[in-house]
Amino acid sequence: MIVLPKYPGVSPLVVRRLPRYYRLLTELMKNGVERISSREFADMIGFTASQIRQDLNCFGGFGQQGYGYNVASLRAEIGRILSVDGNLPTILVGVGNLGLALANHVNFEYCGFQLLALFDESSSTVGKDINHWTVRHVSELTEFCTEHRPLAAVLCVPPSAVPDLVKKLMDLDVKCYWNFTQYDLSSLYRNEILVEDVQLADSLMTLSFQINEIL
Amino acid sequence: MIVLPKYPGVSPLVVRRLPRYYRLLTELMKNGVERISSREFADMIGFTASQIRQDLNCFGGFGQQGYGYNVASLRAEIGRILSVDGNLPTILVGVGNLGLALANHVNFEYCGFQLLALFDESSSTVGKDINHWTVRHVSELTEFCTEHRPLAAVLCVPPSAVPDLVKKLMDLDVKCYWNFTQYDLSSLYRNEILVEDVQLADSLMTLSFQINEIL
Numbered sequence: 322m323i324v325l326p327k328y329p330g331v332s333p334l335v336v337r338r339l340p341r342y343y344r345l346l347t348e349l350m351k352n353g354v355e356r357i358s359s360r361e362f363a364d365m366i367g368f369t370a371s372q373i374r375q376d377l378n379c380f381g382g383f384g385q386q387g388y389g390y391n392v393a394s395l396r397a398e399i400g401r402i403l404s405v406d407g408n409l410p411t412i413l414v415g416v417g418n419l420g421l422a423l424a425n426h427v428n429f430e431y432c433g434f435q436l437l438a439l440f441d442e443s444s445s446t447v448g449k450d451i452n453h454w455t456v457r458h459v460s461e462l463t464e465f466c467t468e469h470r471p472l473a474a475v476l477c478v479p480p481s482a483v484p485d486l487v488k489k490l491m492d493l494d495v496k497c498y499w500n501f502t503q504y505d506l507s508s509l510y511r512n513e514i515l516v517e518d519v520q521l522a523d524s525l526m527t528l529s530f531q532i533n534e535i536l
Numbered sequence: 537m538i539v540l541p542k543y544p545g546v547s548p549l550v551v552r553r554l555p556r557y558y559r560l561l562t563e564l565m566k567n568g569v570e571r572i573s574s575r576e577f578a579d580m581i582g583f584t585a586s587q588i589r590q591d592l593n594c595f596g597g598f599g600q601q602g603y604g605y606n607v608a609s610l611r612a613e614i615g616r617i618l619s620v621d622g623n624l625p626t627i628l629v630g631v632g633n634l635g636l637a638l639a640n641h642v643n644f645e646y647c648g649f650q651l652l653a654l655f656d657e658s659s660s661t662v663g664k665d666i667n668h669w670t671v672r673h674v675s676e677l678t679e680f681c682t683e684h685r686p687l688a689a690v691l692c693v694p695p696s697a698v699p700d701l702v703k704k705l706m707d708l709d710v711k712c713y714w715n716f717t718q719y720d721l722s723s724l725y726r727n728e729i730l731v732e733d734v735q736l737a738d739s740l741m742t743l744s745f746q747i748n749e750i751l
Contacts, residue, residue, distance in 0.1 A: 326749045334549075336745050340738035345720065367726050403741045404748035418640055422633035427736055433744035473747065497747050499740060505560065511582050515750065517743035519736065521642050523555035525714060526618045528732035529648035530551050532688065532712050533619035534541045535730065 328402070331379045338376055339399050341366065346396035358389035407433035410469060412495070414486060415477035416441040416449075416456050419501055423475060424451045437469055459486075466493035473497040480504040487514075543617070546594045553591055554614050556581065561611035573604035622648035625684060627710070629701060630692035631656040631664075631671050634716055638690060639666045652684055674701075681708035688712040695719040702729075 345365055349357060363370040377383055380402050383395050400406065411434045413420055420439065429436040439454045440462060441447055447458045457465065465471075474495045478486060483504035497515045500506050507516040560580055564572060578585040592598055595617050598610050615621065626649045628635055635654065644651040656662055657674045664671045672680065680686075689710045693701060698719035712730045715721050722731040 328749065337738075337742055339745070340735070340741040341720075343741065344718070344735070344738065345723075348720070365723055367723060403745045405741060405744060407744060407748060409744065409747055418633055418637035422637050423736070425633055427740065429740070432737055432740040433748075434740065473743070497743065499743055503559070505556075505563070508560075508580055508582060515743075515746055517739055517746065519734070519739055520555070520559070521638070521734070522647055523552075523559065524732055524734055525642065525644070525647040525649065526555035526558065526620060527552055528688070528712065528714055528730075529620060529622060529624065530554070530618045531730055531732065532624055533622060533648075534543065 328380060335376050335379050339403055342373075342376075343396060343399045343403060343405070346392055346399065349392045350396060354392050356389050356391055362390065403433065405431065405433040408435045409433060409473055409497075410471045411436050411473040411475065412438050412440060412462075412465070412471045413475040413477065414440045414459065414462075414490075415479075415482075415502075416443075416446050416451065417477060420475070420477035421451060423477065423501075424454065434473065436475075437471055438465060440465075462489065463493060466490070466495060471495055473499065475499045475501070476504075476506075477501045484509070543595060550591050550594050554618055557588075557591075558611060558614045558618060558620070561607055561614065564607045565611060569607050571604050571606055577605060618648065620646065620648040623650045624648060624688055624712075625686045626651050626688040626690065627653050627655060627677075627680070627686045628690040628692065629655045629674065629677075629705075630694075630697075630717075631658075631661050631666065632692060635690070635692035636666060638692065638716075639669065649688065651690075652686055653680060655680075677704065678708060681705070681710060686710055688714065690714045690716070691719075691721075692716045699724070 359370040359373055363373050366373065374382070383390060383398050411429065413424060413436060416424070416439050424436070424439055436454070439451055439456045440459045441456050442459045447456050449456045472495065474490055476483065476486070476498055480503045483502050483506065487498070487506065487510065491510070491514065498506060498517070500516050500518045503520065503522065507518060574585040574588055578588050581588065589597065598605060598613050626644065628639060628651060631639070631654050639651070639654055651669070654666055654669045654671045655674045655677060656671050662671050662673045687710065689705055691698065691701070691713055695718045698717050698721065702713070702721065702725065706725070706729065713721060713732070715731050715733045718735065718737065722733060
């Protein structure tokens with residue numbers, strides 16, 4: 322995949338911190354806070370003020386020395402950087418408990434995505450109404466993708482189903498994946514696709530390490 | 537919380553990479569691979585061999601120059617560092633779709649935890665059998681925790697329910713949380729509790745950023 326980044330040289334770690342800033346700023350706005358010093362904001366987050374300033378400076382910096390941040394405009398700037406106003410056409414494949422939980426509870430539009438359709442292969446699930454989507458059979462994938470051109474797919478299928486499914490989706494020009502399967506997708510098709518992994522077991526093992534550090 | 541780490545000075549980023557190593561080594565073992573060079577292992581993961589050697593050196597290093605890694609023993613060592621053989625008593629609160637998905641699909645024992653019980657407050661859920669747990673009413677929390685002394689809780693409740701629930705759990709000596717709520721728990725009780733956040737919206741926004749970088 323040819324990459325011409327809009328923000329060259331920005332560390333992935335900085336990017337990964339932005340959604341948390343965005344979330345906390347959203348919270349502050351809801352509570353009617355109009356302005357916050359970088360020190361107060363840092364205290365909320367548990368970083369140093371200098372760390373936050375450094376992060377934001379990667380994108381131009383938005384505070385005014387001595388005046389702190391305007392909450393609404395900083396939130397808007399970070400939202401713009403994260404492209405949360407995008408409308409990336411997306412499908413979800415695998416409507417088990419996890420797929421169901423994601424379709425019901427994740428606010429895709431808030432994050433810059435438009436969830437177009439859900440797919441499953443189980444006859445007990447296909448045809449069901451979930452939120453405002455009717456679950457389609459995976460055999461309809463080709464026709465659907467050809468017509469609606471999704472860019473991204475949320476994968477909630479068993480790991481064994483991943484290789485064939487992703488090969489098919491790649492052929493249909495779906496190149497971006499939110500991967501909830503335990504399949505190590507980023508190793509398989511490196512440079513050809515873009516993968517954001519949510520490896521729940523990895524997260525739980527990290528917690529195990531941390532707990533055992535202090536036990 | 538008084539912290540006397542077993543591995544002082546090891547970066548959280550290194551720790552966060554270990555579960556992936558463990559997962560890939562498990563995969564290799566399943567496929568009958570006995571030995572792997574750091575170069576081959578690095579290629580699988582998409583890091584440099586030197587990065588992997590550096591990570592492992594934080595814990596003593598386990599390869600032998602020119603011989604690569606013994607898959608089974610490296611896996612065992614990493615498992616030991618992550619304490620996956622632990623049996624940390626754990627409860628899950630909030631048995632909606634997401635709680636259900638976690639109870640059904642996450643292999644807690646594989647990650648070092650023993651899931652003792654599930655709790656919910658909805659009359660339509662309490663009493664149901666999920667996997668091999670019967671969902672209990674949250675009003676039983678105090679009695680259950682006093683008797684079984686869980687150390688960790690998986691939180692899958694609505695954000696508004698978090699402050700009261702966590703206050704209660706902290707009083708019952710539950711100090712470690714796998715947090716799936718959108719509530720910013722680590723900001724609230726910093727230094728008093730240990731939190732591993734799974735913020736799905738943050739992950740999805742990170743994907744939005746990455747996609748828009750290349751669009």
